[in-house]
Amino acid sequence: MAGSATTVGVLAVTATLAVGFLAAGGAAATAARAAGAADAAALAAADTASGLVPGEPCARAADVASRVGASVSACRIDGLIVTIEVSIGVGPLDARARARAGPPPGAG
Template sequence: MAGLSAAVGALAVATALAVGVSAVGAASVRSARAAGAADAAALAAADAASGAVSGVPCERADQVARAAGADLAACELDELIVTVRVRVGAGPFAAEARARAGPPPGS
């Protein structure tokens, strides 16, 4: 019986570790997706703000964020500089990222 108890305990510990590692991995993937979506959305909005492409900057950012599987949480336009914040996932498992795009300072 002692061997069975030890085996069950070892299995429980292994299962708990596997669940923990999976959660960390999923959070890492969500974070990377959010960062990529924020970068793409900010660049698309900056292109629209500069006139390189047609459209309203924050609407462009929303379109690109949704195409990347994210929700646009905020979009701020300061002349040609656009700052966006996107969210991937929901609740306590959501990941947020922020990105900024526009011409370099002094140009």
């Protein structure tokens, strides 16, 4: 009887840890996806702000971010430097990421 109670306890702890690790892994993957979306959106917006691509920079960023399931929550343009913040819903929470893009410091 004592052995089966110990076995049930060990299985319960193992199952709890497994669920926790799966949730943490999923959150890490979503955070990486959000970071990639922010980078791509910022680069697209910077290209648009510099005139390489026609259109409006924040609209371009929103289009690029939406292709990977992210939404732009902030878009700031300072000359040719663009800062984008995106979010991706993860259940009741959001994974957020921010990226900046533009010419290198001291360029042109």
